[in-house]
Amino acid sequence: MARPRVWLITGATAGFGRAVAEVALSQGEIVSATGRNLEALQDLKNIYGADKLLISPCDVTSNQQIVNAFAATITQFSHLDVVLHCPGYAVIGEIESTPEEVARKLFEVNFWGTAAVCREAVRVFREQGSGGRLLTMSSVAGYMGLPALGYYSASKHAIEGMVESLAKEMIPQWNIKISILQPGSFKTDAFKNYIFLPALDVYSNPVASSYGMRKYMEDGSFLKGDVTKAASQIFEFTKLDNPPLRWQIGKDSVMAFRKQCEESLKESESLERWSDNV
Helix, strand or coil: CCCCCCEECCCCCHHHHHHHHEEEEEEECCCEEEEEEHHHHHHHHHCCCCCCCCEEEECCCHHHHHHHHHHHHHHHHHCCCCCEECCCCEECCCCHHHHHHHHHHHHHHHHHHHHHHHHHHHHHHHHHHEEEEEEEEHHHCCCCCCCCCHHHHHHHHHHHHHHHHHHHHCCHHHHHEEEEEEECCCCCCCHHHHHEEEHHHHCCCCCCCCHHHHHHHHHCCCCCCCHHHHHHHHHHHHCCCCCCCCEEHHHHHHHHHHHHHHHHHHHHHHHHHHHCCC
């Protein structure tokens, strides 16, 4: 009988992180759950013993806390098989409406936090000699820019570029498999962490695309996907022998991705002749 896999899940206190942690534990696997609000994991701690669940503090803007979380996992369980990185949040505001300090703070969590976790995951997987699977959470905004979500989209684009480059840097013998998850709109409690900024007067016109996006997002009713079902699919995804680099989760993400690819290809073909003999 195969031994249970050991997971390290960042952002396990809510959203996708929490949902996947529940699925993994229910399937008999071992979870090292990290986050900032550890009280949110107390119910799981009451169900699962220390041989199945480790809870550690981890603010992904702190490199030391990231290193400590990985070290605690190895100390407790001797090895690590799967890392799922989930922390992130959105700022809703036009590029002009978003103060630079707000955008920089967003990048500290969404991009630099992801980069730090990825670096440590790769190091641990390589040094333990058996490899592992690294999954990072992106979004529809990782492959298309969205009005009123410019800096959020930029942070997700940055994540995708970095993670794709990292995946290409892996030497096959390390057996480290890296994937980017691109979920659509799922109903999670992460919505309460969204930051809605006031629009500049010039964007208060209903014809502005960002005006429509703000109205669309203002009450969270657009979040329709079932995160519990998605978590079960993510669990199964980690069993694939040769996982793809990118995976769109949810029909809305699949359709948006296809539309983006079709429009990009059409645009490229329309100007292809301009590159002849250049």
